[in-house]
Amino acid sequence: MYALAPIAYHLGLLTMAENEHNQSPRVWLETYGCQMNIADSQLVTAVLRRAGYATAARPEDADVILLNTCAIREHAEERVLGRLGDLARLKQSRPDLRLGLLGCMAQHNRAALIEKAPWLDLVAGPDSYRRLPEMLGAAGFDPAVDVRLNRAETYGDIAPEYASGVRAYVTAMRGCDKFCAFCVVPYVRGRERSVAPGEILREARKLAERGVREIVLLGQTVNAYRHGATDFAALLGELARVDGIERIRFTSPHPADMTPALIATMAAEPKIQPYLHLPAQSGSDRILAAMERGYTAGEYLELVARLRAAIPGLALSTDIIVGFHGETDEDYRATVGLMRTVGYDSAFTFKYSVREHTRAFRLGDTVSEAEKGRRLAEVIALQEAISLERNRALIGREFPVLVEGPARRGGGMLAGKTPQFKTAVFAGRPAIAPGDTVRVRVASATAHSLTCALA
Numbered sequence: 001m002y003a004l005a006p007i008a009y010h011l012g013l014l015t016m017a018e019n020e021h022n023q024s025p026r027v028w029l030e031t032y033g034c035q036m037n038i039a040d041s042q043l044v045t046a047v048l049r050r051a052g053y054a055t056a057a058r059p060e061d062a063d064v065i066l067l068n069t070c071a072i073r074e075h076a077e078e079r080v081l082g083r084l085g086d087l088a089r090l091k092q093s094r095p096d097l098r099l100g101l102l103g104c105m106a107q108h109n110r111a112a113l114i115e116k117a118p119w120l121d122l123v124a125g126p127d128s129y130r131r132l133p134e135m136l137g138a139a140g141f142d143p144a145v146d147v148r149l150n151r152a153e154t155y156g157d158i159a160p161e162y163a164s165g166v167r168a169y170v171t172a173m174r175g176c177d178k179f180c181a182f183c184v185v186p187y188v189r190g191r192e193r194s195v196a197p198g199e200i201l202r203e204a205r206k207l208a209e210r211g212v213r214e215i216v217l218l219g220q221t222v223n224a225y226r227h228g229a230t231d232f233a234a235l236l237g238e239l240a241r242v243d244g245i246e247r248i249r250f251t252s253p254h255p256a257d258m259t260p261a262l263i264a265t266m267a268a269e270p271k272i273q274p275y276l277h278l279p280a281q282s283g284s285d286r287i288l289a290a291m292e293r294g295y296t297a298g299e300y301l302e303l304v305a306r307l308r309a310a311i312p313g314l315a316l317s318t319d320i321i322v323g324f325h326g327e328t329d330e331d332y333r334a335t336v337g338l339m340r341t342v343g344y345d346s347a348f349t350f351k352y353s354v355r356e357h358t359r360a361f362r363l364g365d366t367v368s369e370a371e372k373g374r375r376l377a378e379v380i381a382l383q384e385a386i387s388l389e390r391n392r393a394l395i396g397r398e399f400p401v402l403v404e405g406p407a408r409r410g411g412g413m414l415a416g417k418t419p420q421f422k423t424a425v426f427a428g429r430p431a432i433a434p435g436d437t438v439r440v441r442v443a444s445a446t447a448h449s450l451t452c453a454l455a
Contacts, residue, residue, distance in 0.1 A: 024054040025136075028062035032080055033070025035218055035251065036189075037103055039171045041068045042160035044102065044129050049161060051133035059090065064098040064136060066122075069105035071188050071355070077105055084117045091119050098136055100124065107147045107188040108357065114143060126174070126189050127153045149190035151175075156199035159206065166404055166435045168212045170203055171195060172235065173219035178254060180281075181292045181360040182324060182352065185220050192220075194227040197235055201242060208244030213402055213435050214417075215239065216249045223253035223262055233261040240271045246437065247402060249421070251277045252319075255303055256294045267310040274311050275421040278304070279319035283338025284331035287324055292359065297338055304342055315345040315420035320379055323352040323372035325363040332375050339382060345390050345420065347383045351376050384447045391422065391445035398455045399424065403436045423449040 027048055031041040044066065056062035065087060070076040084101070091097045100122030101113060107125035114120060122135050125147035135144040154174055162168050175190040176183075204215055217239075219225060225232040232250075239248055248271045255278060266272045282288050285296045295303075308314050320339065322332060339347070351372040354365055367375075399418040407415035407425045414428035416438075426440050440452035 024052055025063040026056035026061060027053045027064045027066065028056040028059045029066045029068065030083070031068045032076055033068070033072070033104070035169050035216070036171070036220070037068050037070055039160065039169050039218055040103065040126060040129070042162055043155055043158060043171075044068065044132065045161035046158050047129050047132055053133075059087070062097070064100065065090075066100045066102055069101060069103040071104035071108035071184055077109075080105055081116060084120070088117070088119050098122065100132075100136070102126075102129070102132075104184070104188040107149075108184055108355075110145060110147050114145075123147065125149065129155065130158075151191055151193060154193055154195045154199075156195040159203065162207065162210075162212075166212060166402060167214040167216060168207045169216045169218050170200060170207075171219070172200060172217040172222055172232075172250070173225050176220040177224070178221055178256075178294070179292065179359065181290060182281075182321065182355070182358055184355045184358050187357045189220065192224055194225045196227055197230045197238060200235065201238060204239055204242045204245055208242060211435055213245065213437075214247040214249065215245050216251060218251065220252070221254040221257060222250050223257040223259075231259075231261070232257075233259065233265040236262075236265050236272060237269065240269045246271065247419070248272045249275060252279060253277070254279070254294075255300055258303055258307070263307060263310050266307075273419045273421065274313050275315045275317075275419065276307065277317045277319075278307075280335075280338060280342075281319055281321050282324065282327075282331070283335035284327070285334075287327055287331045287335075290326060290360075291321075291324060297334065301338070301341060313420065315422065316342060317346040317348070317421075318342070318344050320347055320349045321352050322349070322375040322379060323365075323367035325352070325360055325366050327352075327367055336379065336382065339379065339386070343386055343390065344383065345422070346387055347379070349376055349379050349383065387447040388445070391447060391450060394422075394442045394450060395445060396442060398439055398441045399452075400437050401426070401440050401452070403432055403434050403438060405434045418450070424452045425449055426452040426454060429454070 029041055031037050059065055067080060069080045087099055091099055098121045101120055102124050103126055106123045110123050120143050123143055123145045127150040128146040131146055138144050173194040175192045176185045177192045179186050223232045225235055280300055281291055283297050354361055401416040401418055401424045403414055403416040407413035412428055413425050415423060415425050418424055424440055432438060439455040441455045442450045442452050444451045
């Protein structure tokens, strides 16, 4: 799940008038990547707030500009390097401006980054955010750099500065122990470590008091969570007892860690929503073995069958990679076959990109960019057709929708999510507010949303 467009997080520490009076340094923060990066930006915001930093209304007004980055795909790094080029011109006109790079990209390729962007003042990895105020103060002619990984760091004692809204993303664990051949995450985010259950529950209670109605637990392989005697199924059960929290989701689980206990908890607890992002990556056993995913296509399909049998109305999404090293047309067709068999509600699809430091890096590429592009276009078109078919099958059915706010199309329309995490758009009424749950009936559908009427 990637949002490669930058998301500016206004720190909200002081009003502009207060800032002018106090002369607090102003920060502009941009986020590139997945929900984990968004959660980390909210953590960074909290750290900087403690140190007395204020928000900037725009990059041109900032004393400090920070880019929180993603290294999972090559395209994400290219976007960030392009943005750094833009900011170099701003720094040239304002030499006192501090420019910093945070996150996975900083961890993954810091030496090359400093060479490509010598105007950087700060480079900090995902386990160095506590030190940001110190690093900003120490940055001089040479950039301040801290990319050390810390197997004990969970930031569990720091309350993030959550964005407003009815949904909040709460980090349950950091790092990954899976070491899939294509993935750089264990090298840039370190090994698995779980946030203490008490810290997660405390955060959930505070969010509920603020009006948050839906919690999404985050982790690279979130269902591998374990803290002492508490596994992920037990954590979900405890979270479901928090008053005020009406809906619980999590992302992204690993198929190998979908235990019977976790499936049973999902089936038994009404607050846990019937939606699951279950990355498959490929439908070829040969490619799955080369990727070191730890399951076969048959085992994955058996898991899907067990999930759907236990959880009626379950919606599934997935990740698909095309063009991995050695992928033949037969392997690719097996992936297409898996997609047709499962019938995903949605999918995130990617062309394989070779990432330095991963286990597959030395293998290089065997599929041309043109062929990768052809395969990607085909799976996107296939998933669009499947999504449209599945959504149209919902016409006439009723669903409870958690209202998020005005719909993008305007015209007095409201938008929210069904339990299956489908976007529902419907005509609002003055009495309906964000955070309310309303019942709607589906009138029409596209591949990406449901147009509804209040039931």
